[in-house]
Amino acid sequence: MxxxxxxxxxxxxxxxxxxxxxxxxxxxxxxxxxxxxxxxxxxxxxxxxxxxxxxxxxxxxxxxxxxxxxxxxxxxxxxxxxxxxxxxxxxxxxxxxxxxxxxxxxxxxxxxxxxxxxxxAHQDLLTRAEDRSINKAEDLNSKSLCSVSGSTSAENLRNNLAPKAGLLEMGGYSDCVVALQESRVDAMTTDNSILAGYAARKGNEGKFKLLGQNLSNxxxxxxxxxxxxxxxxxxxxxxxxxxxxxxxxxxxxxxxxxxxxxxxxxxxxxxx
Known part of the structure:
Protein backbone atom coordinates (compact mmCIF):
# COMPACT_ATOMS: atom_id res chain seq x y z
CA MET A 1 0.00 0.00 0.00
CA ALA A 121 8.86 -5.50 22.38
CA HIS A 122 10.65 -7.61 19.77
CA GLN A 123 9.77 -7.99 16.12
CA ASP A 124 8.49 -11.48 15.37
CA LEU A 125 6.65 -13.51 12.74
CA LEU A 126 3.14 -14.95 12.74
CA THR A 127 2.24 -17.82 10.40
CA ARG A 128 -0.69 -20.18 9.97
CA ALA A 129 -0.56 -22.93 12.56
CA GLU A 130 -0.18 -25.74 10.00
CA ASP A 131 2.66 -24.08 8.04
CA ARG A 132 6.00 -25.82 8.67
CA SER A 133 7.95 -24.11 5.88
CA ILE A 134 8.77 -20.90 7.76
CA ASN A 135 11.01 -21.19 10.80
CA LYS A 136 13.19 -18.08 10.57
CA ALA A 137 13.26 -14.72 8.79
CA GLU A 138 15.45 -15.96 5.91
CA ASP A 139 12.74 -18.45 4.94
CA LEU A 140 10.62 -15.51 3.83
CA ASN A 141 12.85 -14.75 0.82
CA SER A 142 10.72 -17.11 -1.27
CA LYS A 143 7.46 -16.24 0.48
CA SER A 144 4.93 -13.43 0.72
CA LEU A 145 4.76 -11.28 3.82
CA CYS A 146 2.32 -8.72 5.18
CA SER A 147 3.11 -5.71 7.32
CA VAL A 148 1.72 -2.22 7.83
CA SER A 149 2.64 0.90 5.88
CA GLY A 150 4.99 3.14 7.86
CA SER A 151 5.98 0.47 10.37
CA THR A 152 9.56 -0.21 11.43
CA SER A 153 8.87 -3.93 10.97
CA ALA A 154 8.32 -3.58 7.23
CA GLU A 155 11.50 -1.54 6.86
CA ASN A 156 13.55 -4.06 8.83
CA LEU A 157 12.38 -7.01 6.74
CA ARG A 158 12.85 -5.17 3.46
CA ASN A 159 16.28 -3.76 4.24
CA ASN A 160 17.92 -6.35 6.46
CA LEU A 161 16.24 -9.70 7.04
CA ALA A 162 14.50 -10.91 3.89
CA PRO A 163 15.05 -8.48 1.00
CA LYS A 164 13.64 -10.94 -1.57
CA ALA A 165 10.36 -11.51 0.23
CA GLY A 166 7.21 -10.37 -1.48
CA LEU A 167 6.00 -7.59 0.83
CA LEU A 168 2.35 -6.58 0.99
CA GLU A 169 1.85 -3.38 2.96
CA MET A 170 -1.65 -2.83 4.36
CA GLY A 171 -3.31 -0.01 6.23
CA GLY A 172 -3.77 -1.94 9.49
CA TYR A 173 -2.70 -5.13 11.19
CA SER A 174 -6.22 -6.52 11.15
CA ASP A 175 -6.01 -6.46 7.35
CA CYS A 176 -2.82 -8.52 7.54
CA VAL A 177 -4.48 -11.07 9.82
CA VAL A 178 -7.28 -11.53 7.29
CA ALA A 179 -4.78 -11.85 4.42
CA LEU A 180 -2.84 -14.48 6.39
CA GLN A 181 -5.96 -16.43 7.28
CA GLU A 182 -7.09 -16.39 3.64
CA SER A 183 -3.62 -17.59 2.47
CA ARG A 184 -3.01 -14.43 0.43
CA VAL A 185 0.28 -14.12 2.34
CA ASP A 186 2.46 -16.67 4.11
CA ALA A 187 3.29 -14.66 7.21
CA MET A 188 2.85 -11.29 8.87
CA THR A 189 5.36 -9.36 10.93
CA THR A 190 5.26 -6.77 13.65
CA ASP A 191 6.03 -6.65 17.37
CA ASN A 192 5.55 -9.86 19.34
CA SER A 193 3.20 -8.10 21.74
CA ILE A 194 0.82 -7.25 18.90
CA LEU A 195 1.07 -10.67 17.26
CA ALA A 196 0.46 -12.42 20.59
CA GLY A 197 -2.70 -10.36 21.03
CA TYR A 198 -4.05 -11.42 17.64
CA ALA A 199 -3.16 -15.09 18.16
CA ALA A 200 -4.95 -15.13 21.52
CA ARG A 201 -7.99 -13.18 20.29
CA LYS A 202 -11.29 -15.00 20.70
CA GLY A 203 -11.98 -16.91 17.49
CA ASN A 204 -8.30 -17.11 16.50
CA GLU A 205 -7.29 -19.78 19.00
CA GLY A 206 -5.25 -22.48 17.26
CA LYS A 207 -5.25 -20.76 13.86
CA PHE A 208 -1.85 -19.07 14.07
CA LYS A 209 1.55 -19.58 15.65
CA LEU A 210 4.16 -17.11 16.86
CA LEU A 211 7.65 -18.18 15.81
CA GLY A 212 9.50 -16.58 18.74
CA GLN A 213 12.05 -14.75 16.58
CA ASN A 214 13.51 -11.71 18.35
CA LEU A 215 14.30 -9.85 15.14
CA SER A 216 14.67 -6.41 16.71
CA ASN A 217 14.26 -4.45 19.92
Missing part, protein backbone atom coordinates in the same frame (compact mmCIF):
# COMPACT_ATOMS: atom_id res chain seq x y z
CA UNK A 2 1.48 3.31 -1.02
CA UNK A 3 1.96 5.80 1.80
CA UNK A 4 0.36 9.19 1.01
CA UNK A 5 2.78 12.08 0.60
CA UNK A 6 3.19 13.93 3.88
CA UNK A 7 2.19 17.24 2.30
CA UNK A 8 -1.03 15.80 0.93
CA UNK A 9 -1.97 14.26 4.24
CA UNK A 10 -1.17 17.46 6.09
CA UNK A 11 -3.34 19.42 3.69
CA UNK A 12 -6.28 17.08 4.18
CA UNK A 13 -5.97 17.30 7.96
CA UNK A 14 -5.68 21.09 7.89
CA UNK A 15 -8.71 21.47 5.60
CA UNK A 16 -10.79 19.10 7.73
CA UNK A 17 -9.94 20.94 10.94
CA UNK A 18 -10.66 24.36 9.44
CA UNK A 19 -13.96 23.20 7.97
CA UNK A 20 -15.14 21.78 11.28
CA UNK A 21 -13.89 24.74 13.29
CA UNK A 22 -11.96 22.35 15.51
CA UNK A 23 -8.43 23.62 15.75
CA UNK A 24 -7.41 22.37 19.19
CA UNK A 25 -4.70 23.70 21.45
CA UNK A 26 -2.21 20.83 21.79
CA UNK A 27 -4.98 18.24 22.05
CA UNK A 28 -6.94 19.98 24.82
CA UNK A 29 -10.61 20.08 23.87
CA UNK A 30 -12.87 23.00 24.62
CA UNK A 31 -14.98 20.91 27.00
CA UNK A 32 -12.04 19.92 29.19
CA UNK A 33 -11.40 16.53 27.65
CA UNK A 34 -8.02 15.18 26.57
CA UNK A 35 -7.43 13.74 23.10
CA UNK A 36 -5.02 10.78 23.03
CA UNK A 37 -4.01 8.85 19.92
CA UNK A 38 -4.11 5.05 20.14
CA UNK A 39 -4.50 2.10 17.79
CA UNK A 40 -8.04 0.77 17.42
CA UNK A 41 -7.19 -2.62 15.90
CA UNK A 42 -4.47 -4.20 18.04
CA UNK A 43 -5.79 -6.75 20.55
CA UNK A 44 -3.82 -6.58 23.78
CA UNK A 45 -2.33 -3.19 22.81
CA UNK A 46 -5.07 -0.82 21.69
CA UNK A 47 -8.47 -2.16 20.69
CA UNK A 48 -11.86 -0.57 20.16
CA UNK A 49 -14.33 -3.24 21.20
CA UNK A 50 -17.71 -3.76 19.55
CA UNK A 51 -19.46 -2.06 22.46
CA UNK A 52 -17.38 1.10 21.97
CA UNK A 53 -15.09 0.56 24.96
CA UNK A 54 -11.30 0.39 24.69
CA UNK A 55 -8.89 -2.26 25.93
CA UNK A 56 -5.18 -3.01 25.81
CA UNK A 57 -1.87 -2.20 27.46
CA UNK A 58 -1.48 1.14 25.68
CA UNK A 59 -4.99 2.09 26.77
CA UNK A 60 -4.10 1.32 30.38
CA UNK A 61 -0.85 3.30 30.12
CA UNK A 62 -2.61 6.26 28.49
CA UNK A 63 -5.36 6.24 31.12
CA UNK A 64 -2.81 6.15 33.96
CA UNK A 65 -0.79 9.01 32.45
CA UNK A 66 -3.93 11.07 31.87
CA UNK A 67 -4.92 10.58 35.51
CA UNK A 68 -1.51 11.88 36.61
CA UNK A 69 -2.02 14.89 34.34
CA UNK A 70 -5.35 15.63 36.06
CA UNK A 71 -7.83 13.98 33.69
CA UNK A 72 -10.31 11.37 34.85
CA UNK A 73 -11.08 8.42 32.56
CA UNK A 74 -14.38 9.96 31.44
CA UNK A 75 -12.49 13.04 30.23
CA UNK A 76 -10.34 11.10 27.76
CA UNK A 77 -11.18 11.07 24.07
CA UNK A 78 -9.34 8.27 22.31
CA UNK A 79 -8.64 8.99 18.66
CA UNK A 80 -7.57 6.40 16.12
CA UNK A 81 -4.08 6.70 14.69
CA UNK A 82 -2.33 4.65 12.03
CA UNK A 83 1.37 3.89 11.76
CA UNK A 84 1.89 6.41 8.96
CA UNK A 85 0.02 9.40 10.43
CA UNK A 86 1.07 9.55 14.09
CA UNK A 87 3.52 12.42 13.63
CA UNK A 88 1.03 14.49 11.65
CA UNK A 89 -1.73 14.17 14.24
CA UNK A 90 0.70 15.35 16.93
CA UNK A 91 2.03 18.20 14.81
CA UNK A 92 -1.48 19.42 13.91
CA UNK A 93 -2.70 19.29 17.54
CA UNK A 94 -5.32 16.66 16.87
CA UNK A 95 -4.04 14.81 19.93
CA UNK A 96 -2.07 15.80 23.04
CA UNK A 97 0.07 12.69 22.82
CA UNK A 98 0.19 9.29 21.14
CA UNK A 99 0.40 5.91 22.91
CA UNK A 100 0.24 3.47 20.01
CA UNK A 101 2.97 0.78 19.95
CA UNK A 102 5.13 3.73 18.84
CA UNK A 103 8.72 2.53 18.47
CA UNK A 104 11.31 5.22 19.19
CA UNK A 105 13.81 5.79 16.37
CA UNK A 106 15.99 8.63 15.12
CA UNK A 107 13.85 9.37 12.07
CA UNK A 108 10.74 9.86 14.17
CA UNK A 109 12.62 11.92 16.74
CA UNK A 110 13.23 14.51 14.04
CA UNK A 111 9.48 15.24 14.04
CA UNK A 112 8.27 14.50 17.58
CA UNK A 113 9.67 14.09 21.08
CA UNK A 114 9.23 10.90 23.06
CA UNK A 115 8.53 10.26 26.71
CA UNK A 116 9.59 6.86 27.98
CA UNK A 117 10.32 4.26 26.82
CA UNK A 118 7.66 2.38 28.76
CA UNK A 119 7.85 -1.07 27.11
CA UNK A 120 10.26 -3.22 25.08
CA UNK A 218 11.32 -2.04 19.82
CA UNK A 219 11.27 0.57 22.58
CA UNK A 220 7.75 1.96 22.84
CA UNK A 221 7.56 5.65 23.60
CA UNK A 222 4.80 8.22 24.04
CA UNK A 223 4.94 10.78 21.26
CA UNK A 224 4.46 14.47 22.12
CA UNK A 225 4.79 17.64 20.11
CA UNK A 226 8.38 18.61 19.33
CA UNK A 227 9.75 20.95 21.97
CA UNK A 228 7.09 20.32 24.62
CA UNK A 229 9.62 19.42 27.31
CA UNK A 230 7.24 20.15 30.18
CA UNK A 231 4.71 17.56 28.98
CA UNK A 232 7.53 15.13 28.21
CA UNK A 233 8.79 15.39 31.81
CA UNK A 234 5.31 15.04 33.32
CA UNK A 235 4.64 11.89 31.30
CA UNK A 236 8.02 10.46 32.33
CA UNK A 237 7.13 11.09 35.97
CA UNK A 238 3.78 9.35 35.48
CA UNK A 239 5.45 6.33 33.86
CA UNK A 240 7.96 6.04 36.71
CA UNK A 241 5.11 6.10 39.22
CA UNK A 242 3.18 3.46 37.23
CA UNK A 243 6.16 1.12 37.43
CA UNK A 244 6.88 1.85 41.11
CA UNK A 245 3.33 1.21 42.36
CA UNK A 246 2.94 -2.08 40.46
CA UNK A 247 0.34 -0.84 37.96
CA UNK A 248 2.69 -1.36 35.00
CA UNK A 249 3.31 -5.04 35.70
CA UNK A 250 -0.37 -5.63 36.44
CA UNK A 251 -1.30 -4.11 33.07
CA UNK A 252 1.25 -6.28 31.24
CA UNK A 253 -0.10 -9.49 32.78
CA UNK A 254 -3.73 -8.49 32.26
CA UNK A 255 -3.34 -7.68 28.57
CA UNK A 256 -0.74 -10.21 27.35
CA UNK A 257 -1.50 -13.18 29.57
CA UNK A 258 0.46 -15.02 32.24
CA UNK A 259 2.55 -16.96 29.68
CA UNK A 260 3.81 -13.90 27.78
CA UNK A 261 7.56 -13.49 28.25
CA UNK A 262 8.08 -9.78 28.74
CA UNK A 263 11.14 -7.68 29.39
CA UNK A 264 11.35 -5.68 32.64
CA UNK A 265 10.19 -2.08 32.47
CA UNK A 266 12.91 -0.15 30.62
CA UNK A 267 14.86 2.75 32.07
CA UNK A 268 13.23 6.04 31.11
CA UNK A 269 15.37 8.46 29.12
CA UNK A 270 15.81 11.81 30.91
CA UNK A 271 14.53 14.90 29.10
CA UNK A 272 17.44 16.94 27.79
Missing amino acids: KVPQAGAVAAVIAIALTASGCVFGDGDQGDGTLAIGIKFDQPGIGMRETDGTFSGFDVDVATYVAKELGYKANKIEFKQVFSNDRELLIQYNEVKFVVASYSINEKRKEKVDFAGPYFV ENYGIGVKKGNKELQRKINDALKKMVADGSWEAAVKKNFGANYKYDPAPAITPVS
